[in-house]
Amino acid sequence: xxxxxxGGRFTKSAEExxxxxxxxxxxxxxxxxxxxxxxxxxVTMLKQCSILPEEDADQIISGLKSLQEKAEKxxxxxxxxxxxxxxxxxxxxxxxxxxxxxxxxxGRSRNDQVATDLHLYMRNQTKVIVELINDLQEAxxxxxxxxxxxxxxxxxxxxxxxxxxxxHHLMAYFWMLExxxxxxxxxxxxxxxxxxxxxxxxxxxxxxxxxxxAELLGFDGxxxxxxxxxxxxxFAIEFMSNSATMMxxxxxxxxxxxxxxxxxxxxxxxxxxxxxxxxxxxxxKNPDMAELIRGKxxxxxxxxxxxxxxxxxxxxxxxxxxQEDKEGVFDTVKTTVGSLKIFAGMISTMKVKTDVMEKATxxxxxxxxxxxxxxxxxxxxxxKAHEVVGKLVLxxxxxxxxxxDLSIEQFKEASELFENDIYDALNPYEAVKRRNSxxxxxxxxxxxxIEKAEKLVxx
Ligand code: ARG
Numbered sequence: 001x002x003x004x005x006x007g008g009r010f011t012k013s014a015e016e017x018x019x020x021x022x023x024x025x026x027x028x029x030x031x032x033x034x035x036x037x038x039x040x041x042x043v044t045m046l047k048q049c050s051i052l053p054e055e056d057a058d059q060i061i062s063g064l065k066s067l068q069e070k071a072e073k074x075x076x077x078x079x080x081x082x083x084x085x086x087x088x089x090x091x092x093x094x095x096x097x098x099x100x101x102x103x104x105x106x107g108r109s110r111n112d113q114v115a116t117d118l119h120l121y122m123r124n125q126t127k128v129i130v131e132l133i134n135d136l137q138e139a140x141x142x143x144x145x146x147x148x149x150x151x152x153x154x155x156x157x158x159x160x161x162x163x164x165x166x167x168h169h170l171m172a173y174f175w176m177l178e179x180x181x182x183x184x185x186x187x188x189x190x191x192x193x194x195x196x197x198x199x200x201x202x203x204x205x206x207x208x209x210x211x212x213x214a215e216l217l218g219f220d221g222x223x224x225x226x227x228x229x230x231x232x233x234x235f236a237i238e239f240m241s242n243s244a245t246m247m248x249x250x251x252x253x254x255x256x257x258x259x260x261x262x263x264x265x266x267x268x269x270x271x272x273x274x275x276x277x278x279x280x281x282x283x284x285k286n287p288d289m290a291e292l293i294r295g296k297x298x299x300x301x302x303x304x305x306x307x308x309x310x311x312x313x314x315x316x317x318x319x320x321x322x323q324e325d326k327e328g329v330f331d332t333v334k335t336t337v338g339s340l341k342i343f344a345g346m347i348s349t350m351k352v353k354t355d356v357m358e359k360a361t362x363x364x365x366x367x368x369x370x371x372x373x374x375x376x377x378x379x380x381x382x383x384k385a386h387e388v389v390g391k392l393v394l395x396x397x398x399x400x401x402x403x404x405d406l407s408i409e410q411f412k413e414a415s416e417l418f419e420n421d422i423y424d425a426l427n428p429y430e431a432v433k434r435r436n437s438x439x440x441x442x443x444x445x446x447x448x449x450i451e452k453a454e455k456l457v458x459x
């Protein structure tokens with residue numbers, strides 16, 4: 001007979017290397033506290049429903065609590081022969097309190113057990129991530145508040161387009177993260193549902209009270225269908241999809257920080273604590289953390305694609321394939337938590353080189369739209385104005401100057417509508433200030449956005 005907890009039907013044991021291939025304990029030990037929490041709720045429910053005699057249930061409860069204490073101190077040693085976290089803990093319980101420990105699994109299966117553990121885990125991690133997004137938003141907000149009137153070239157196609165407020169640029173990421181935060185928060189209601197009591201797939205003959213165990217675990221409700229309860233991993237997919245979107249935002253932000261800290265831009269300088277040197281080139285200061293976050297976005301996408309692929313061909317209900325859900329989820333948590341923490345530190349310590357940024361807004365043609373708008377506001381059709389200014393830009397390019405360098409006579413030659421106030425219009429500070437349409441980069445608008453944003457971050 002096999003030595004396994006499920007060994008009754010077997011005449012021989014699997015070889016060690018086969019056991020190893022099937023085991024998940026090397027990674028699902030991450031769920032140790034969730035598994036114990038789930039078991040405690042289950043046995044409490046069994047007791048209250050008089051499915052187990054009080055005395056037996058109490059023994060199990062104290063055994064589980066002692067395992068909990070040991071787990072918290074990191075004193076439990078898991079065995080590969082015991083396959084996974086569920087069987088490891090069950091056999092430890094039996095060792096601790098004797099055969100009565102074997103009554104814990106009454107009316108339960110590892111299939112609803114593992115699903116319960118994962119729901120509890122995702123619930124905790126979702127809260128952690130929401131908090132960390134909030135921290136990063138605060139860091140962005142602090143930098144933004146200091147840079148409302150700092151000018152930076154705004155780009156499209158990575159070509160200078162129009163000058164903007166640096167705070168406005170930073171705040172774009174604040175709002176992306178706000179949506180990320182909403183997505184994680186909204187997903188919580190689908191995570192916080194109890195599969196416990198679904199059994200292996202069909203429910204159980206014992207008169208269990210699923211609502212009670214759900215309540216004991218702080219779930220908001222129970223799965224309506226036992227097959228769905230044990231087969232569903234949508235909540236994990238949703239979590240990884242939300243993480244993928246958030247990482248995509250961090251990756252784009254990273255890319256900008258990498259560009260900005262390059263010799264070519266020199267718009268920001270990252271703190272030494274978030275940079276590294278080169279082993280050969282003494283002058284180097286590399287934005288490694290930003291690069292790593294950009295890189296790690298790939299593994300988060302991979303985890304999402306991995307689980308979607310694992311699930312796509314699975315018949316109902318549980319299949320061992322589903323054991324493959326966990327590593328991707330754990331890795332996604334570790335990666336997003338790490339990236340968010342690093343990012344907040346990187347942003348709050350980043351030195352903004354306002355003088356370089358502002359200089360950049362002067363030595364270019366990003367004020368050309370101002371000129372076209374100037375003519376349009378004096379009645380010239382915008383299309384025509386665009387053409388007039390386009391010709392002036394071409395003239396400047398051919399003569400090695402900028403628009404501000406042209407004399408009023410030269411402007412008037414292009415159009416009689418130009419007056420002396422054209423030079424104010426060409427000033428990037430004025431250009432930014434005037435873009436006061438809702439959500440625009442005008443300083444008043446940026447200030448308003450910052451005030452709105454401040455109400456959205458919990459201090
Ligand atoms: N280790 C398994 C997993 O992670 C637990 C559920 C196993 N259930 C079973 N019937 N083999 O999915």
